[in-house]
Each structure stands twice: as C-alpha cells, then as structure tokens.
Amino acid sequence: MLLIAYDGSDNAKAAIDAAAKVAPGAVATVLTTWEPYSGTLARAGAGGVSGMAGVAFPDLDEQARATAERVAAEGAELAAAAGLHATARTAETNATSPAPLIIEIADELEVDAIVVGTRGHGRVKSMVLGSTSHGVLGHATRPVLLVPPTAG
C-alpha cells in the first residue's frame, strides 16, 4: 500500500501519475494535510501580536479543512483514474512541516512506500528538495518514492 502526499500542486499530480505507473493497481491513500489558521499565524511570526496566539479561528479552520477535503478527494479521483485503488484522507497538522504527520500516518497504515513530490506549494524552496520531501526523506524508516516535477 502507498501513502501519497497530495497538496494539489502540479508536482503532486505528477507524483500520482508516477506512483500509478510504477505500482499499477496498488492500493493507495491520498493524504492532504491542513494547518489551523492559528498555527499559520504563529508560524508567520504573528504569535505575539496583541494576544493572537491561542485564539481559535473556527470559520477559517473550517474552510481550511473543507479545502483539504476537496483537494484530497480530487487527488483520490486522479489516482483512481490512473488505475490505483485510492481513498482520500485529510489530517490536521500543528507542526511547521507536514513531514512528521505524513510519516506518522505512513507508520499507522504500515505502507510499503511514501510517495511525495520533490516540490510542492511550499513557499520556501530548498536548493534541491522541497522542505516536505526533505523532511519525509530525513525521517522515514520506510521506502520513499520521490517524484520530481518533470517526471510522469
């Protein structure tokens, strides 16, 4: 079974195509992670601004969750169209990077491999690998299929 990290980017779409080509017909979970707005704010350095830290933004969070669900469903559809037996899944992360959560879910599902694009929607681009793929690669104890944007 595969765990495909999917953020809706072109590279993530390429990752689905590559996974389907490399492991045709495989069972796959398409995972989209989302971050509560308070986490994004804190990460953006706004944590200290007039007591915003710890303030919840239920509407925005609901929006983020709904978007993640839509993106994951889209990914699962793409994966199914490419011949994988795919289900969508979303997960809420409170960390700076979705990488630890991706690894945690991979361990929970005991997947044979994690599939991740080397570039995603992340704003800060590492010189070589995106931060998520780098984070996953750096800590996974299972095989990782890294898919560059040009592949597929």
Place this chain on the structure above:
Amino acid sequence: MLLIAYDGSDHAKAAIEAAAKLMPGADAVVVTVWERYIDGLARAGAVGIGGIADDAGADFDKHFEAHAQRMASEGAAAANARGLKATPRTEAGPGAPAATILNVADHLGADAIVLGSRGHGRISALLLGSTSNQVLHHAARPVLVVPGPADD
C-alpha cells in the same frame, strides 16, 4: 521498468526487497557501476604519472568488470527470487557512479530508479550516501529511496 542500483551492500539488498514488494513482477535492470583503472588514477590525481596505466590498467579493468558482472548477476538473481523480472547490467563510468546511473536510466527510459540509502534504519540526508544524494538531486524521473536495515 525499474533501474535498481546495486553495489552488493546490505542497503542495496534492502532496496531490491522493497522494490519487489512494492512492484511485484515488474521488469527491472540491476546495474552495477564500476570505474576503469585509468579513471580512478586520474581521479586520485595520478593523471601525470607516465607509462604505468596501459597494460596494468587493462588487467585491472578485466578484474573490475568481472567483479561488477558477478555483483550485478547476484543482484538480478536476488531480484528474480523475489518475483521481479530482472536482468543484470554493468556499466563503466568515470568518477561518481551517480552520473552513470542517471545516464543508464535515461538510456533505458526507466520509470523509476531504485536506490538503497545508508543510515541506521532512518534515511538521513547526511547518511544518504553521496551516490543516492547526487542521483536524487539530478534525476528527472522518480527515485525510490530505501532505508537500509536497522543494524546496517
């Protein structure tokens, strides 16, 4: 078709096992890269030493190539025993094997490159090994990175 880089190490063996599990029955080329004596000398900075290379080099190269062939055959046999449809291949290339691996992958139009990584059950960028690092950073196709055994 998969291109599995194989150097006989435990992590290369783990890579074959992971590939076979993930992509049962897939076509695979198991490639072992070796370096000509003269290229090794040149890399070691001995390029200016006159006269010793030719004859001795040819003998060494026969030996190196035979060794690489044995290794590639061993890898292909291991892959076939686990259900892949594998053929061995050796390739002489100067310097770091990464460039040679990438060239072979391009030549074959491989769907993915499979690499073992050093590391004690975890894939750390520092422990990836220079070959996998360089392949990862330059590959235009998917790369499956397989962590070595925990007691590697």
